[in-house]
Amino acid sequence: MLSVKSIYQQSKYRLALCYLIASIIASSIAHVTHWYQDDRFGIHRIGSSFTCLLSLICLIWLYLKPNQLKAIAFVHLALLRLVMVLASLSTIYVATTSERLTLVESYPPFTVTAFLWMTLVVIYIPYQHLLWFLTISCVPMSVPVLWYLLTHLEELQTARGIDLFVSYGLATIVYATLGLFYARLQVNFQRLLQERLTDYTKIIEAQDIRQSAIADMFTQLHNGALQTLALLSRELQQHDISSAEITSRLETLNQQIRSIADLETDTPVDSFAITKLRLAAGVNLDLDLPLHTLAYEVYRATLARKFPYFPSLKIKVRSFEEIEADRLSPDLKREIGFWLEEALCNVGKHAEGATQLKVMGCIQDGEYILRVQDNGQGIQFNRAGQGTKQSQSLAKKLGGTFRRENLAQGGVLCQLRWSLDVD
Numbered sequence: 001m002l003s004v005k006s007i008y009q010q011s012k013y014r015l016a017l018c019y020l021i022a023s024i025i026a027s028s029i030a031h032v033t034h035w036y037q038d039d040r041f042g043i044h045r046i047g048s049s050f051t052c053l054l055s056l057i058c059l060i061w062l063y064l065k066p067n068q069l070k071a072i073a074f075v076h077l078a079l080l081r082l083v084m085v086l087a088s089l090s091t092i093y094v095a096t097t098s099e100r101l102t103l104v105e106s107y108p109p110f111t112v113t114a115f116l117w118m119t120l121v122v123i124y125i126p127y128q129h130l131l132w133f134l135t136i137s138c139v140p141m142s143v144p145v146l147w148y149l150l151t152h153l154e155e156l157q158t159a160r161g162i163d164l165f166v167s168y169g170l171a172t173i174v175y176a177t178l179g180l181f182y183a184r185l186q187v188n189f190q191r192l193l194q195e196r197l198t199d200y201t202k203i204i205e206a207q208d209i210r211q212s213a214i215a216d217m218f219t220q221l222h223n224g225a226l227q228t229l230a231l232l233s234r235e236l237q238q239h240d241i242s243s244a245e246i247t248s249r250l251e252t253l254n255q256q257i258r259s260i261a262d263l264e265t266d267t268p269v270d271s272f273a274i275t276k277l278r279l280a281a282g283v284n285l286d287l288d289l290p291l292h293t294l295a296y297e298v299y300r301a302t303l304a305r306k307f308p309y310f311p312s313l314k315i316k317v318r319s320f321e322e323i324e325a326d327r328l329s330p331d332l333k334r335e336i337g338f339w340l341e342e343a344l345c346n347v348g349k350h351a352e353g354a355t356q357l358k359v360m361g362c363i364q365d366g367e368y369i370l371r372v373q374d375n376g377q378g379i380q381f382n383r384a385g386q387g388t389k390q391s392q393s394l395a396k397k398l399g400g401t402f403r404r405e406n407l408a409q410g411g412v413l414c415q416l417r418w419s420l421d422v423d
Contacts, residue, residue: 009069012069012123012124013062013066013069015123016062016069016072016073016124017059017062017063019120020055020056020058020059020062020076021059023051023052023055024052024055024056024059027048027049027051027052027055028048028052030048030051031045031048031049031052046087047083047084047086047087047108050083051080051083054076054079054080054083055076058072058075058076069124070124070126073120073124073125074124074125077117077120077121077124077125078137080117081117081137081141084108084110084113084114084117084141085137085140085141087108087110088107088108088110088141088144088145089140089144091103091106091107091108092144092145092148094106095107095148096148102152102155103145103148103149103152103155103161103164104155104158104160104161104164105160107145107160107164111163111164111167114141114167114168114172115167115171115175118134118172118175118176118179121133121134121137121179122178122179122182127182127183127186127187128183128187130179130180130182130183131180131183134176134179134180138172138176141168142168142169142172145164145168146165146168146169149161149164149165227280227307227345227349230349232246232249232250252306275287275288275330277294277298277333277334277337277338279298279301279302279337279341280302280305280341280345281301281302281304281305283297283301285297285298285337287330287333287334288330290322290323291320291323291328291333291336291361291368292320292321292322292323292361293320294333294336294337295320295336295337295340295361295370296318296320298337298340298341298344299318299320299340299344299359302340302341302344302345302348303316303344303348305345305348307345307347307348307349308348308349309347309348309349309350309351309352309353309354309376310347310348312353312354312355313354313355313356313357313374314355314356315355315356315357316356316357316359317356317357317358317359317360318358318359318360319359319360319361319362320359320360320361321361321362321363321368323363323368323420327420327421332394332397332398335390335394335397336370336394336416338390339370339390339391339394339416340359340370340372342387342390342391343372343414344359344372346387346412346414347372347374347376347412350376350379350380350412351374351376351377351411351412352376352377353375353376353377354374354375354376354377354411355375356374356375356411357372357373357374358371358372358373358374359371359372359373360373363420366419366420366421367400367417367418367419367420368417368418368419368420369415369416369417370415370416370417371413371414371415371416372413372414372415373407373411373412373413373414374411374412375407375409375410375411376410376411376412377410378406378407378410378411378412379404379405379406379412388404391404391416394416395416395417395418398416398418398419399418399419400416400417400418400419401416401417401418402415402416402417403415403417
């Protein structure tokens with residue numbers, strides 16, 4: 001759908017085409033008419049022929065280069081006004097030096113053309129340049145005519161003299177004032193528009209921050225309270241938990257939920273959501289940390305949580321290679337931290353019989369590979385849950401890939417891979 005600005009530009013382009021075509025036709029007719037009239041000095045013939053040629057050149061230029069409408073309009077209006085000024089000054093000079101010719105009898109019929117010219121100036125000349133453009137173009141034409149009429153009162157008292165005086169005096173002042181008022185209106189409108197756009201941008205940014213905070217809160221619930229609740233539900237179904245343990249788990253669940261609620265209530269969303277990563281274990285990490293340091297802190301904090309299959313891990317291998325030029329944004333670092341936390345939680349919750357855990361971050365062929373691997377019983381179902389959807393979404397943002405699959409020798413590989421050129 002076309003915007004209002006593009007529709008306005010198309011309207012100005014079509015108006016310019018129509019005007020140039022009409023100018024060619026009108027100046028051609030005027031040239032033929034002046035050819036059969038008494039034009040002792042050839043002023044009318046030269047002016048009409050030049051106007052016709054100028055309009056034809058600008059029409060071809062506009063047709064071939066429609067994106068240069070502003071430049072074409074400026075050139076045409078400036079040269080057309082120059083022709084009118086030269087013709088006016090020449091006529092005044094002839095009327096002043098001649099005893100038989102008067103200005104009211106020989107002055108070209110510029111009245112309608114002059115007002116059409118001023119209308120086009122308001123339309124096509126940028127409002128920032130309107131004041132000096134009108135001043136430079138109107139003063140050389142209006143002042144000599146008014147001066148001549150005021151020094152030749154007998155001509156001023158004729159109908160033609162009054163018409164010229166009103167046209168180049170009062171009407172020109174009124175028209176120029178309206179043009180300047182329009183320019184001032186445009187300045188105020190642009191200022192108001194810029195203020196509204198600034199306010200709108202701030203609102204959008206605030207909404208994005210709040211949306212990110214809501215997504216982070218859900219991830220914290222998913223990696224914390226929901227994991228605790230899922231474990232408790234599974235152990236209740238297996239009748240393999242004591243009342244004291246149930247009470248302890250519920251207390252932990254209560255603390256996890258309350259910690260998220262307290263954080264969202266007490267901490268300004270704008271400052272916290274941008275600079276911090278809050279893990280379900282209650283640890284807050286600074287997103288200014290390098291990725292390898294951030295990954296290690298996530299690993300350390302998550303493995304300290306109470307999950308049923310963490311105690312059986314006898315061999316734990318972890319290594320996070322440092323990225324020399326870490327260009328990841330804080331938002332992407334936060335999501336990678338949440339991804340690693342959830343991958344480790346899945347090991348503690350589902351990797352039954354696992355004795356080995358490998359958590360690696362390495363650089364290979366210009367890509368960073370972050371993987372979590374265990375040797376447990378593997379994935380028992382292929383349903384894509386919320387964690388899988390979030391992982392796929394993160395991989396898309398990074399421009400990389402996500403894998404989660406059972407290994408032939410047993411266990412599960414969960415891997416995130418992306419190019420190091422990502423910003």
